[in-house]
Amino acid sequence: MLSLNLTRWVIGSVRFSVIGGSPERFFSLSARSGAYLWDIAGAPDAGACVAARRYRYLRKNARRSGCRLRVRERHGLPFLLAGTRHHPGMWAGAAAFLAVLYVLSMQVWCIRIAGCETVPPAKIEAALAAGGLSQGVWRKNIAPEKLAQQILLQFPELRWMSINPRGSVAEVEVREKTEKPQIADQQAACNIKAAATGQILSIYVSAGTPVVRKGDAVVAGQLLVSGVTADPAGGSALVHASAQIMAETVRDVTVKIGLNRRRYELTGRAVVRRNLDLMGAVIPLTLQTQPKEDNYEMSCEKADVSLFGTMLPVGIYTERWEETRPVDYVLTREQALAMAKEEIKSQVLDRMESGTVLSETDDEKWSGGTLIYSASLNCRENIAEESEIFIK
Amino acid sequence: MTLRKRRDPFGFSELNLVGHMEINGNREAVVDGCSGVLEYNSQTVRIVARGRTVRFTGRGLTIRCLTADALVVAGFITSIEFLN
Numbered sequence: 001m002l003s004l005n006l007t008r009w010v011i012g013s014v015r016f017s018v019i020g021g022s023p024e025r026f027f028s029l030s031a032r033s034g035a036y037l038w039d040i041a042g043a044p045d046a047g048a049c050v051a052a053r054r055y056r057y058l059r060k061n062a063r064r065s066g067c068r069l070r071v072r073e074r075h076g077l078p079f080l081l082a083g084t085r086h087h088p089g090m091w092a093g094a095a096a097f098l099a100v101l102y103v104l105s106m107q108v109w110c111i112r113i114a115g116c117e118t119v120p121p122a123k124i125e126a127a128l129a130a131g132g133l134s135q136g137v138w139r140k141n142i143a144p145e146k147l148a149q150q151i152l153l154q155f156p157e158l159r160w161m162s163i164n165p166r167g168s169v170a171e172v173e174v175r176e177k178t179e180k181p182q183i184a185d186q187q188a189a190c191n192i193k194a195a196a197t198g199q200i201l202s203i204y205v206s207a208g209t210p211v212v213r214k215g216d217a218v219v220a221g222q223l224l225v226s227g228v229t230a231d232p233a234g235g236s237a238l239v240h241a242s243a244q245i246m247a248e249t250v251r252d253v254t255v256k257i258g259l260n261r262r263r264y265e266l267t268g269r270a271v272v273r274r275n276l277d278l279m280g281a282v283i284p285l286t287l288q289t290q291p292k293e294d295n296y297e298m299s300c301e302k303a304d305v306s307l308f309g310t311m312l313p314v315g316i317y318t319e320r321w322e323e324t325r326p327v328d329y330v331l332t333r334e335q336a337l338a339m340a341k342e343e344i345k346s347q348v349l350d351r352m353e354s355g356t357v358l359s360e361t362d363d364e365k366w367s368g369g370t371l372i373y374s375a376s377l378n379c380r381e382n383i384a385e386e387s388e389i390f391i392k
Numbered sequence: 393m394t395l396r397k398r399r400d401p402f403g404f405s406e407l408n409l410v411g412h413m414e415i416n417g418n419r420e421a422v423v424d425g426c427s428g429v430l431e432y433n434s435q436t437v438r439i440v441a442r443g444r445t446v447r448f449t450g451r452g453l454t455i456r457c458l459t460a461d462a463l464v465v466a467g468f469i470t471s472i473e474f475l476n
Binding site for chain 1: 427428429430431432433434437453454455456457458459460463
C-alpha cells in the first residue's frame with residue numbers, strides 16, 4: 001500500500017467530481033478508454049481519482065455521458081514542481097547540488113580502521129596517507145591490495161590487512177600478529193650456578209649432579225649442580241641441569257632522595273584554539289594565536305562527528321594551552337622516608353624474580369638536603385641460574 | 393443443442409458466468425472481466441461482466457478501483473445476484 005501511495009504521489013493524482021449526467025456511464029467509458037480510477041464515489045457526490053496526466057482524456061467521456069468534471073484536489077510531485085516553473089534558480093541549484101553530490105561521492109571522505117590493539121590507528125592512518133589513501137582522494141586512484149601489501153611490509157606487527165572502499169568510506173580491517181612465546185631450550189647441556197651469595201636452605205634437583213648440600217654457604221657464580229652425570233657403568237653424560245635452590249641471601253640497597261623538589265602547577269590561564277576539520281580543510285574557528293612562552297602545557301582533542309554510525313568528514317580539533325608556574329617545596333622527614341622505602345621496595349622487586357624478604361635493617365643519613373637511605377635485606381630466594389656448557 | 397454441445401461440451405460457459413471473481417469475506421469482491429458499471433450507489437452496485445449482469449447489494453458499498461477489465465467492490469456485501 002505504501003509503494004502504491006508513493007507511486008501515485010510521484011506521478012501525481014487528481015480528485016474530481018462528476019456533476020450531472022450518468023456517472024456510471026462515465027466511469028464505464030473511462031475505464032474502457034484505459035484510465036485507472038480509484039476511490040470512486042457514487043451518486044449524489046460522484047467522483048473519483050485519476051493519474052494527473054490522464055485527466056484531460058476524461059473530458060471526452062464526460063461529454064458523451066452528459067457530465068461535467070470539476071477538479072477538487074491535486075496531489076503529488078508534479079504539482080509541487082509546477083510551483084517552481086518560474087524559478088530557474090531553484091532548478092539550477094538542484095542541478096548543482098546533484099552534480100556536487102555526484103562528484104563528492106566519487107571520493108573517499110572517511111577512513112575507518114578496525115582491529116588495532118597495540119599498533120596505534122594514527123600510525124596506520126599516517127602510513128595510508130603516505131601510500132595515497134587519505135581524505136579527499138579519488139576512489140578510482142586507490143589500489144587496495146597493493147596498498148595493503150605495502151602497509152604490511154611497513155608494520156611487521158601486522159598479520160593481515162584488507163582495505164575495502166565502500167562508497168565514500170574506506171574500511172580498513174587489520175589483524176595483529178600473536179607474539180610467539182619464548183621456548184626454553186631444554187636440550188642444551190648446562191650447569192646450575194649461584195645467582196647470589198648466601199646460605200642454602202633447601203635443594204630440589206630434577207636433573208644433574210648436585211655439588212653442594214643444604215646448609216652450605218655459597219658465593220655468587222659458584223657451581224651448585226653439575227650438568228655432567230655419571231652412569232653405573234662408569235661413563236659420563238652431559239645433561240640440561242635443572243634445580244630449585246632456595247637460599248638465604250643478603251641484599252644491600254641504597255637510595256638517595258633529594259628534599260628540595262619542584263613541581264608545576266596550573267595558574268588557571270588557558271588559551272583554547274579550535275579548528276574545524278571539514279573534508280580535509282582546516283578552518284580556524286578562533287582568533288587565538290599559539291602562546292610563545294615555554295611555560296604552557298598543550299593538550300589536544302579531536303571530536304569526530306558521526307551519523308548513524310558512519311563517521312563524517314567533519315570534526316572539531318581543540319587545542320588547550322594551559323599556563324603553568326614552577327612551585328618549589330621541601331619534603332618533610334616522613335615524606336622522604338616513605339618515598340625512600342617505596343623506592344627500595346621497587347628496586348628489590350626488580351632484582352629478585354621470586355622470593356620473600358625475611359628481615360630488614362635500615363640506616364638513614366641526612367646530608368645537606370638529601371636523604372641517603374640504606375637497607376640490608378635478608379631474603380629467601382631461588383638462586384639457581386642456568387649456565388650453558390659450551391662444547392667445541 | 394448439438395451445436396452448443398459441440399462448442400462447449402463440458403458446459404464451462406454455464407459455470408464461468410462472470411470470468412473470475414474473488415470474494416474476501418463479505419467485505420470485498422474483486423471481479424475480473426468487468427466491462428461496465430450500470431448502477432452505483434451505496435446500497436447497490438450493478439455491473440456487466442462477460443455479457444452478464446451481476447448485482448451486489450449491501451451497505452456502504454464503494455468501487456475502490458476500476459480499470460478496463462477489473463473492478464473492486466468494497467463495503468458490507470449482503471448479496472450477490474447473477475442476473476439474465
